[in-house]
Amino acid sequence: MTVLNASTRRPTTWAAPPLDWKVRSVCRNSSTVKADDFFTTSKSGQDRAHAACLSCPVIVECLQATQELDSGTYRWGIGGGLDGSQRFALESEALLGHVPNLGMARVLVSPRWLLRLRDLRGVCGSLEEMTAALREQGLMVDEVTVRVAVWWSGADAPRMAWRRSGEWQSLRARLRGEYLPTILVLKGQGVSSLGIAAYLGIPGQSGARAVTEALHVAAKTGEVAA
Ligand code: SF4
Numbered sequence: 001m002t003v004l005n006a007s008t009r010r011p012t013t014w015a016a017p018p019l020d021w022k023v024r025s026v027c028r029n030s031s032t033v034k035a036d037d038f039f040t041t042s043k044s045g046q047d048r049a050h051a052a053c054l055s056c057p058v059i060v061e062c063l064q065a066t067q068e069l070d071s072g073t074y075r076w077g078i079g080g081g082l083d084g085s086q087r088f089a090l091e092s093e094a095l096l097g098h099v100p101n102l103g104m105a106r107v108l109v110s111p112r113w114l115l116r117l118r119d120l121r122g123v124c125g126s127l128e129e130m131t132a133a134l135r136e137q138g139l140m141v142d143e144v145t146v147r148v149a150v151w152w153s154g155a156d157a158p159r160m161a162w163r164r165s166g167e168w169q170s171l172r173a174r175l176r177g178e179y180l181p182t183i184l185v186l187k188g189q190g191v192s193s194l195g196i197a198a199y200l201g202i203p204g205q206s207g208a209r210a211v212t213e214a215l216h217v218a219a220k221t222g223e224v225a226a
Helices: 044-056 057-071 085-094 102-108 114-123 128-134 142-153 171-178 180-188 193-200 205-220
Strands: none
Touching: 044 057, 044 128, 044 142, 057 085, 057 102, 057 128, 057 180, 085 102, 102 180, 128 142, 171 180, 171 205, 180 193, 180 205, 193 205
8 A cells, every 4th residue: 555654755665554443442541551561570560550451342353462472582561451471471472372252251240240340350260160160150261261351350360270279299399290291381482481381370480490390200200292
């Protein structure tokens, strides 16, 4: 497409694609959230950014566009309601064949369902339990879709079960005992320990170390090939 460059007054053959959805974004039109809030390490700033995203009518479009930009090494800042680690986790979900239904995730954070979602997050012990409870109420959702909705609602949504009745195990033992097959599949797909930790919901360097140690111990004890 040929357009006239506004500053040089010369024709150019490239024009930016239409970005109509951005015109409707909350972050562009709100005075309660600043651009810095999407890139800060401050909890209050991040909370403002997440709250803006939760009320944003273009959260789905924004998440998809942000994920396209993520396809390099960096996943920086909050976009489409998710932080870099959550988007990192979604990449592993996709490698395992779990693709969220973002339209349905939006339904789950609509005024009709949001309170119910938050209640379930408080009483259920895992994504699996939450998903089953929502299905009993007639919502045909899968775990990764619920995971995105819980993230959007402002809570964490690890793949590892988050409530255990009177039982205690070290993180490393849990990783080896329950999640080693998944860890190995993701390792085989070239996902780093940091990415696997993000997928499991134990993000950051300490989570990555736990994954590496679990693999190391499993190799030493012959559970997997070194
Ligand atoms: S989802 Fe969040 S980051 Fe994306 S346009 Fe809306 S408010 Fe901005």
